[in-house]
Amino acid sequence: MTHPIDQRRLRAGIVGGGRGAFIGAVHRIAAQLDSEALVVAGALSSDPATAAASAADWRLERSYPSYEEMARAEAARADGIDFVIIATPNHLHLPVARAFLKAGIHVMCDKPLALSLDEGREFGRLVQDSGRLFGLTHTYSGYPAVQEARALVADGSLGEIRKVHVEYLQDWLMEPLEQTGQKQSAWRTDPARSGPGGALGDIGTHAHHLAEFITGQTVDAVSADVTHFVTGRRLDDDANLLLRFSGGAKGTLVCSQVCCGEENALSIRVYGTRAALEWHQQEPNTLLFMPAGGATQVRRTGKGFASPGALGATRTPSGHPEGYLEAFATLYLRFAADVRRVARGEAALRDYPGIEDGMRGLTFVTAALDSSRDASRWTALRA
Amino acid sequence: MTHPIDQRRLRAGIVGGGRGAFIGAVHRIAAQLDSEALVVAGALSSDPATAAASAADWRLERSYPSYEEMARAEAARADGIDFVIIATPNHLHLPVARAFLKAGIHVMCDKPLALSLDEGREFGRLVQDSGRLFGLTHTYSGYPAVQEARALVADGSLGEIRKVHVEYLQDWLMEPLEQTGQKQSAWRTDPARSGPGGALGDIGTHAHHLAEFITGQTVDAVSADVTHFVTGRRLDDDANLLLRFSGGAKGTLVCSQVCCGEENALSIRVYGTRAALEWHQQEPNTLLFMPAGGATQVRRTGKGFASPGALGATRTPSGHPEGYLEAFATLYLRFAADVRRVARGEAALRDYPGIEDGMRGLTFVTAALDSSRDASRWTALRA
């Protein structure tokens, strides 16, 4: 007999993502992509009119003027949502999560986790106490080539890791866009809504997560040079960092939102004693693998020789490119499977980023800023 | 007041796509991706057990043992499907479409259109007589870079077109896979289910469509050398063609399913008197534009300078790669908009491939085979 939870799509709600937002629509597409869930309810904006209009755009069944009301109402319905998606500016992650976790609803949340290490620790306790599932959308770990990269390091194919270079470059904040009223840039450059990190928090945390995810090591310490190049900007828009890893590797991390001509240029290279690998997010279906003394291998997504984790993150045969939305969806696919497991009384796998990854990101931002304020002194990452 | 059709997602049904199939799941994802439609019903297999199991996998609300019954039942329901997706082997396209068109239901159909020019002509009459919408999933025209390429030709940026090279190469039929019972290859190499073209019908029609779509010209005549390299195979697995276009351009088309190492390598180059362009499906977010005397431009999807058609086919900011599923979804997005228009009593735009494209594809396969049988004689494409 199929368990009732397996006879239907999961029901999801979403907070944030109204007109003018970017990441909300991405969450909606990703959550629904594999037919595991349907977004049925939303509190899409703190402005009630925008919330209602946006919900109509998306043809949601239920629209709420506030997340508090949504949490209350959905918890009370027999056909209420199984999980909520938090796609708000950073300062709301914690309060929104608190409302839904307390209402017994699983949470999938955008990154970075919260505004500060203190908030992060409170977040961790909340999730722990709630017994509910929590996922953090460090999207890039959902790419099959990234899963493959992690598997290659884990199985020893690279030998001992010596060196890592990771970078994440954009150009959309080259000019003081936030002074034009543009919504995306306004909150991302506002310490009260974004937290202390600008580029560091928005994209540096992705680069940091990717490096730790693939290498299976943690960044122990950083020496950082953090800058804002645009006059009047209140948060950093650029950072260069030296890294030291728990396993002895050394590295560099470069992130910037003022690199002219760069779109969303996240890339990583990892060099070991036996082999190296290289990946570029903008051509995500190609992973280069360079064995010592041999020819570089172009390990394309979907090929039969890939690891189970990578193949499980692939929907189409090789050569049918999947991209950002599919990577995002893979996190939701795994989260949905956990929601079903919990509903069936089984143990969750938690094979997607969560609280711990979020805390790591906050220690990264904190240490980078501390280091930069102190003449790039080597600074440990401490939770 | 919003029209009722605009207050809900469209309801779709699907025929074909059961366990072991490839393209059915792609249609399901694509149809749902933009939250415009939900696949709620299906006749997923001609084998009733497979049909039921597959419907459970997908958590469909209604599963039917046959498409005939599905057409009947859905037409009778107040909440019946708005359109049906045909994702069966080629020989069923016409009969399935007939059932649903006669039941008054719009049809979105996989390509190639049908088994023969005769079938194609009948198909055209059926659609015409039904007054229903018909879309054909020539997927690759849904890519933003392809939309951009067409716009660049149309606005004269390339000048007069002189030369076209298009190719579509795969390797999955290098060995006699069909003799192992593999489902995909079995029907694609069976004239009764696939029609007279093997690689020509399966992927050659895509290459041909792409060339005509971008150039805005038709292929007038071909000189073809069609081959099956795998012993015992009943249909072609490889073809080389010379092309002549209606506007005076000349070209080459190469398609093969036995090209070792090739995944899904569709690419095109178009050379004009003022500029040229180049596109590769496997890195679909990059379009090269080569103006005479100038530097080649890398026109990336999502950049502000793109044409409206291209930007309308893009969901994410530049650098967040979209792929095959999104290109597919763009055809569904436009089709869904037409379904809504028709429901509201407005004129359909038909800005996606349809019957005429399907007929062009059938003339292409027919002419190529005729030419090859007659020592590669130049053969006109005639409907």
Added chain:
Amino acid sequence: MTHPIDQRRLRAGIVGGGRGAFIGAVHRIAAQLDSEALVVAGALSSDPATAAASAADWRLERSYPSYEEMARAEAARADGIDFVIIATPNHLHLPVARAFLKAGIHVMCDKPLALSLDEGREFGRLVQDSGRLFGLTHTYSGYPAVQEARALVADGSLGEIRKVHVEYLQDWLMEPLEQTGQKQSAWRTDPARSGPGGALGDIGTHAHHLAEFITGQTVDAVSADVTHFVTGRRLDDDANLLLRFSGGAKGTLVCSQVCCGEENALSIRVYGTRAALEWHQQEPNTLLFMPAGGATQVRRTGKGFASPGALGATRTPSGHPEGYLEAFATLYLRFAADVRRVARGEAALRDYPGIEDGMRGLTFVTAALDSSRDASRWTALRA
């Protein structure tokens, strides 16, 4: 004891290459690059003033007003040239070669061999009767990656060859440049100086040679569509061809000098039953090797796993790019070694293109033109 020929650089003379020419300077650089030879004498132009001025530019020790005088005078000197380089328009290849061969001087000649099959046959007899060495600069066979490609086919790594695609595209004749008095284009579009093939002779022969060189098969027959797109041009500037190879492979060859944006885009792909390979002249140090079922390998020039022939054509460690001049020089390096062998009374190796390659090229041009004139009828290549 070292033979006297091995105690000095060889002495070379050159015919053609005066001011305004392109390929003469290339020959000079290539002949001298490996310190095996020094260009000391020349008849650089049929115009005596240009000849003298050009010889001063190059600081040649001896300048002659005509090639006839040069042949006579050099043959009479104790320190006369060991070999002559022919870098003239095509119609002079045969008469110049005749003068030097009859004077007992080895000949290195630019391609295509001659104006016609008749001339080619006479050329062959001349060389044969002279007992002198003859080399033809099919430059692209000198690239290490091309040597490697040939070795991979020869050792069976590709299995049986099924399909070849070769192309050579340029844009420098997009406009009627020859009507402006530009020297390069004037003779190349003049049947009296270039022979019956335009793009076919100038670059098509390179593409044809490359395909035969790598596959070790000959092109048996072609079906050709030959065009001149520029009004008033007297020779073809564009051709599309279907190919059939002696070993059963099929293929396509595309050459054009009117492809906007293309510089010198010679590339080839060869597909076998076990593996495939791909090479692009513009990034010549990379050879892609695609084994069935495996990851594509990026076989870079200079890596230890390369074949002896490829390594012997490499001067620098991998990652120090070599290019066109070095490929050219490799032909001279081998030719010089043969000149020394002959001087020492040893057998020549003839491991560089020669008369037979030149004859193959002439049959290619002849067959392509014949086929195109006869509605692209399949036409055999016959000497």
Added chain:
Amino acid sequence: MTHPIDQRRLRAGIVGGGRGAFIGAVHRIAAQLDSEALVVAGALSSDPATAAASAADWRLERSYPSYEEMARAEAARADGIDFVIIATPNHLHLPVARAFLKAGIHVMCDKPLALSLDEGREFGRLVQDSGRLFGLTHTYSGYPAVQEARALVADGSLGEIRKVHVEYLQDWLMEPLEQTGQKQSAWRTDPARSGPGGALGDIGTHAHHLAEFITGQTVDAVSADVTHFVTGRRLDDDANLLLRFSGGAKGTLVCSQVCCGEENALSIRVYGTRAALEWHQQEPNTLLFMPAGGATQVRRTGKGFASPGALGATRTPSGHPEGYLEAFATLYLRFAADVRRVARGEAALRDYPGIEDGMRGLTFVTAALDSSRDASRWTALRA
């Protein structure tokens, strides 16, 4: 009347480069490539037998057992060398240069300049006092695309420079090769012959020079993390650095000789307020130019729109790839022109790297090592 110096090739001698060496043969090819000079004399090894055998390999006219004797003898000859090439390990640069400068002979020297800042200062005085020409082969500045990059920055096309990332990665010292007796690695890892920098001196100085050459700014300070990954190695084989430039730009420099799979991967990206550029040494004929808001431009070497400096460094039409040897030769071409100018009594242009560049490199190595020893403290570059 042509000056006598312009009626002949220059005569060059070389010190170093005997059997087993790498860079000597590169100098020989480069010096001769454009027919401006001929290498006629050499002291190719400190071992007299090797010196003699190597000179015979190269067919030099005159071979010397020591550089001292060569300086003396050549200075005394009427047809003595015009300039000497120093291609020895680093510790010999200064003494060899001293001998030839004092003999009145111009010097072209490999990099890095010398073992220490003290040596460098002495070197500068020597050159100054001698009145002779001195060139330093920072090869990569000879590439046309690098010349173009510098011109684009200089003419303001990039606006104000904000960020630079430069890296130079190799893998040839991944293992303790120096313990096997391999000649190249033995001296490069020996402080007495190489100086205090390992990878920093050998390739880090190239990366540093490239960044300063293109941006026209100096690196003011570095924060460095310098490592040797191979046990027992006496010099660094890896370094990560943060950079601050004189014009306010920030940057990162990564150099390593233990990066598995990397051949000679020198690359640079420069981001300004109006545009950015990117160049990779392994595909040196392509320069990417990214204007704000526009499409990235692929500015290929040899195209008509290039700057005079870039075109002057190009020998062949676009699409005929030039490489490392040609870049090297361009430095020699300019140096030879200066030798002729001086001979004619004209002012030298000095449009190639010299003493000042060498001193900058020494300050770079010194500051990087100082910084790394002091916990990556920001350290100024001071001569």
